[in-house]
Amino acid sequence: MSFCDEIWQDVEPLRRSILAHPFLAELAAGTLPPESFRHYIVQDSLYLAEYSRALALAAARAPTAAGRLEFSDGAKVAVQVEEALHQAFFASFGVTAQMAANSEATPACLGYTSYLSALAATRSYEELIAAILPCFWVYWEVGCAIKPRAAAPNPYSAWIDTYAAPSFGEATARVRALVDEAASNAGTGTRRAMADAFRIATRFEWMFWDSAYHRATWPI
Numbered sequence: 001m002s003f004c005d006e007i008w009q010d011v012e013p014l015r016r017s018i019l020a021h022p023f024l025a026e027l028a029a030g031t032l033p034p035e036s037f038r039h040y041i042v043q044d045s046l047y048l049a050e051y052s053r054a055l056a057l058a059a060a061r062a063p064t065a066a067g068r069l070e071f072s073d074g075a076k077v078a079v080q081v082e083e084a085l086h087q088a089f090f091a092s093f094g095v096t097a098q099m100a101a102n103s104e105a106t107p108a109c110l111g112y113t114s115y116l117s118a119l120a121a122t123r124s125y126e127e128l129i130a131a132i133l134p135c136f137w138v139y140w141e142v143g144c145a146i147k148p149r150a151a152a153p154n155p156y157s158a159w160i161d162t163y164a165a166p167s168f169g170e171a172t173a174r175v176r177a178l179v180d181e182a183a184s185n186a187g188t189g190t191r192r193a194m195a196d197a198f199r200i201a202t203r204f205e206w207m208f209w210d211s212a213y214h215r216a217t218w219p220i
């Protein structure tokens with residue numbers, strides 16, 4: 001079993017909770033309240049700006065050319081491709097540039113991005129890329145799970161299609177291979193830290209959808 005297979009199995013209960021989350025169930029059914037999706041898409045745009053920085057830092061620290069290429073390309077895609085998706089949703093869900101610019105990151109969004117930034121600043125390349133992986137892999141799993149049962153027509157079909165696209169699956173497989181390669185050269189302590197980082201980032205994925213579903217704000 002590869003390292004990635006092990007850490008994927010380790011987060012099985014979290015993945016089950018993600019797949020069962022009402023945000024995703026209602027998104028698949030096309031019944032998710034537009035306010036919840038608007039909340040998600042604005043927060044996701046804040047998230048992706050920071051995620052792209054984490055990818056750029058991973059690219060800078062990657063020991064191989066394959067890693068530098070993959071993560072620098074990912075940094076570009078996070079800004080260009082996913083932002084284009086967001087802009088299309090902003091237009092159809094009535095979010096103006098001004099509204100997006102004035103939005104503050106929620107605790108879930110800031111927690112996730114700050115965690116990635118902290119790893120990039122103070123931990124190993126191995127831990128950083130393990131924390132980067134759920135953003136690919138969890139979305140790929142969600143996209144593939146939702147697509148066959150999604151209602152049609154569905155106001156969220158562009159979102160579903162993006163994360164069920166074969167090209168997204170291929171990018172996920174390439175990042176997984178980089179994580180496996182890093183783990184195969186790492187000692188026990190680093191591998192344990194990588195598994196922890198992967199689990200924490202997967203938890204943040206659940207929290208991100210949950211926060212959008214409840215349209216969370218700061219409690220004070």
Ligand SMILES: Cc1ncc(CN)c(N)n1
Pocket residue numbers: 044047048082134135136139205208
């Ligand atoms: C929070 C989050 N995680 C993952 C993805 C997919 N790149 C995303 N758009 N947003």
